Amino acid sequence: MSEKTLLITGASSGIGAATARQAIANGWTVGLFARSEDKLNALVDELGDKAIALPGDVTDFESVTAAMDKFADHAGGIxxxxxxxxxxxxxAGTDAGDPEEWERMIKVNVMGVLWTVKAAMPYLKKSTGHLLLTGSAAGRRHIAGSVYGASKWFVHGYGGNLSEEMKSFGGRCTVIAPGMVDTPFFDEPKPDKLQPEDIADAVMHALEANPRCAVNEIFLMPTQ
Known part of the structure; x- marks a missing residue:
């Protein structure tokens, strides 16, 4: 097995795609998981044979598990x-919020993280591996009525709990917590805010830290 195999969810654009580019530049083999098969295939065309497209839905545990298994078979482990x-x-907020929209978001931001971690854990135990979760500045402070922020509080809390759990086999867990990032997440460009490459740099720092060093959280904010 290569010593550097990384599966990324939400890999078709923004932070995920930027992280894939950085990882491959640093010698990693990368599995790209997202719903958009066309975007994944285009990214594989760009990145070459160190990348594999894994189309699937993060809200479907069987889909995540199948992708994890396929990548492990392809790369020899994770x-x-x-x-x-x-x-x-x-x-925004609670009073003006849409309960159906909340449910869709929770399926991605909470259950999607749980499914990913659950599917990954057997492989990471074998490799003394590393989990990374995308948190948010919104998960480190209180924002009036923010249900989105609360979903990211979950990620931060769960990431800390995973760090404790993974100590039992020498694994590590890192929460990457950015402020506003200029990604397709927003309708309007945000050129003065963090760029996806900034987040990818943070991911690489955590991944390539000495094994004795668990980077539990990296909190990034734009200077402007």
Whole structure:
């Protein structure tokens, strides 16, 4: 098995795609998981034979498990998994919020993370591996009525709990917590905010830290 195999969810654009580019530049073999098969195939065409497209739905446990198994078979095992897939809300706050939209978001931001971690854990135990989760500045502070923020509080809490659980086999868990990032998550470009490459740099820092060093959280904010 290569010592550097990484599966990324939400890999078709934004932070996921930028992380895939950085990882391959650093010698990793990368599994790209997302719903958009066309975007994944285009990314594989760009990145070459160190990347494999794994189309699937993060809200479907069987889909995530099948992708994890396929990537492990392809790469000979899995050293790291980045649970990056996430979504936001169009209506802010609680009173103005849309319960159906909340449910869709929770399926991605909470259950999608749980499914990814559950499917990854047997492989990471074998490899003394590394989990990474995309948290948010919104998961480190209180925002009036924010249900999205609360979903990211879950990610931060769960990431800390995973760090404790993974100590039992020498594994590591890192929460990557950015402020506003210029990604397709937003309708309008945000050129003065963090760029996806900034987040990818943070992921690489955590992954390539000495095994004695568990980087539990990286919190990034734009200077502007």
């Amino acid at each position: 050293n790291a998994v980045y649970a990056n897939a996430g979504t936001g809300l169009s209506a």
